[in-house]
Amino acid sequence: MDPNQNLTIDTENGQVEESTKPCSDGSVCGYDSLHQLLSANLKPHLFQEVNRILLGLNCAKALETNSVPESAKALSSEHDFDLQAFCFHADKELLREPRIVRVGLIQNSIAVPTTAHFLDQKRAIFGKLKPIIDAAGVSGVNILCLQEAWTMPFAFCTREKRWCEFAEPVDGESTQFLQDLARKHNMVIISPILERDVNHGETLWNTAVIIGNHGNIIGKHRKNHIPRVGDFNESTYYMEGNTGHPVFETAYGKIAVNICYGRHHPLNWLAFGLNGAEIVFNPSATVGELSEPMWPIEARNAAIANSYFVGSINRVGTEVFPNPFTSGDGKPQHADFGHFYGSSYFSAPDAACTPSLSRHRDGLLISDMDLNLCRQIKDKWGFRMTARYELYADLLDRYLKPDFEPQVIADPMLHKKSA
Numbered sequence: 001m002d003p004n005q006n007l008t009i010d011t012e013n014g015q016v017e018e019s020t021k022p023c024s025d026g027s028v029c030g031y032d033s034l035h036q037l038l039s040a041n042l043k044p045h046l047f048q049e050v051n052r053i054l055l056g057l058n059c060a061k062a063l064e065t066n067s068v069p070e071s072a073k074a075l076s077s078e079h080d081f082d083l084q085a086f087c088f089h090a091d092k093e094l095l096r097e098p099r100i101v102r103v104g105l106i107q108n109s110i111a112v113p114t115t116a117h118f119l120d121q122k123r124a125i126f127g128k129l130k131p132i133i134d135a136a137g138v139s140g141v142n143i144l145c146l147q148e149a150w151t152m153p154f155a156f157c158t159r160e161k162r163w164c165e166f167a168e169p170v171d172g173e174s175t176q177f178l179q180d181l182a183r184k185h186n187m188v189i190i191s192p193i194l195e196r197d198v199n200h201g202e203t204l205w206n207t208a209v210i211i212g213n214h215g216n217i218i219g220k221h222r223k224n225h226i227p228r229v230g231d232f233n234e235s236t237y238y239m240e241g242n243t244g245h246p247v248f249e250t251a252y253g254k255i256a257v258n259i260c261y262g263r264h265h266p267l268n269w270l271a272f273g274l275n276g277a278e279i280v281f282n283p284s285a286t287v288g289e290l291s292e293p294m295w296p297i298e299a300r301n302a303a304i305a306n307s308y309f310v311g312s313i314n315r316v317g318t319e320v321f322p323n324p325f326t327s328g329d330g331k332p333q334h335a336d337f338g339h340f341y342g343s344s345y346f347s348a349p350d351a352a353c354t355p356s357l358s359r360h361r362d363g364l365l366i367s368d369m370d371l372n373l374c375r376q377i378k379d380k381w382g383f384r385m386t387a388r389y390e391l392y393a394d395l396l397d398r399y400l401k402p403d404f405e406p407q408v409i410a411d412p413m414l415h416k417k418s419a
């Protein structure tokens with residue numbers, strides 16, 4: 001890591017200039033994350049204040065870090081992944097015990113080039129994930145979520161149909177692999193995969209499989225909203241989900257999954273909240289040029305608006321494909337999507353959030369969360385009680401009709417010429 005790598009010397013006047021381009025290794029000017037850049041460059045009292053404003057406070061204090069066992073640290077250094085742990089508290093209540101769960105998010109790059117045999121690619125990803133999942137297990141993680149389509153490169157940009165071979169039934173190879181780990185670590189695992197629905201004519205879906213802590217399959221959720229933006233033309237591969245907005249009641253709390261592009265849809269977040277989710281996971285695959293300014297905002301806003309926790313995950317690295325593809329935007333053909341910027345993080349209903357994981361390295365982010373915070377924030381802010389859902393139900397009902405007319409009151413003076 002070289003913090004000066006984005007500095008260039010202007011040879012004519014000898015001045016040091018900073019490049020506005022991201023670092024080629026995906027780091028933030030040589031730092032793992034924006035948080036690390038600020039921490040390393042600001043005086044402690046300034047950093048503390050920046051931290052308060054950027055990350056918010058939890059129970060009136062800066063978010064606490066948590067310790068992780070030595071065995072997890074050893075796995076992180078042996079297998080070179082970022083490992084960070086935090087703790088969201090709730091106020092003590094008189095009539096309810098705290099409901100503390102430990103939640104983990106994994107972000108990773110692919111393990112071998114996209115030119116390798118598909119079986120080798122898949123096996124290599126399994127091999128890469130195993131020690132990270134074990135690190136979560138030995139750290140006592142109760143619920144763990146993996147990234148979107150974790151078993152494969154994010155090949156949807158190519159629109160080549162051969163990548164469909166990575167699709168698996170809900171009880172396929174990747175689920176079986178994770179079922180063993182779920183049993184071993186008594187952990188709920190959310191496994192987002194490209195699903196092949198054998199019973200419905202081999203239809204493909206973008207699906208999160210929810211594996212219970214006994215290794216059982218609790219259920220699945222299929223991605224509701226499909227991107228058609230930039231290279232993310234994923235509609236070539238799978239269909240809009242047909243599973244609604246299920247909330248899965250697990251041994252450790254009520255959870256839901258809002259897959260990637262669904263995070264741009266506030267009603268999607270709302271629906272999981274209305275069904276009672278306490279933690280919503282957002283396994284994603286998105287690149288810097290497209291969405292990085294949106295990343296720290298949307299999920300955090302959803303956590304605030306819906307009084308639940310959110311775990312946001314983005315994959316890492318630049319994936320280069322064998323055949324160049326175009327985006328239909330007149331720009332030259334290219335063989336990669338851009339840089340998947342990692343930066344996975346947690347948001348809490350009280351507006352606090354964790355720093356994000358590395359922008360360019362694999363990582364495991366762990367946080368304790370007292371689920372009592374969800375109701376405490378509902379009581380404090382009353383967003384549910386003040387929501388006026390009937391207003392919106394009525395508007396949506398009218399909007400869906402072909403003869404809908406927008407409610408616009410025009411200024412009668414609009415077309416009058418001024419004197």
Ligand SMILES: NC(=O)NCCC(=O)O
Nearest residue numbers: 227232260261285286291
């Ligand atoms: N996988 C996916 O839905 N990506 C869309 C890009 C984005 O939403 O940032």
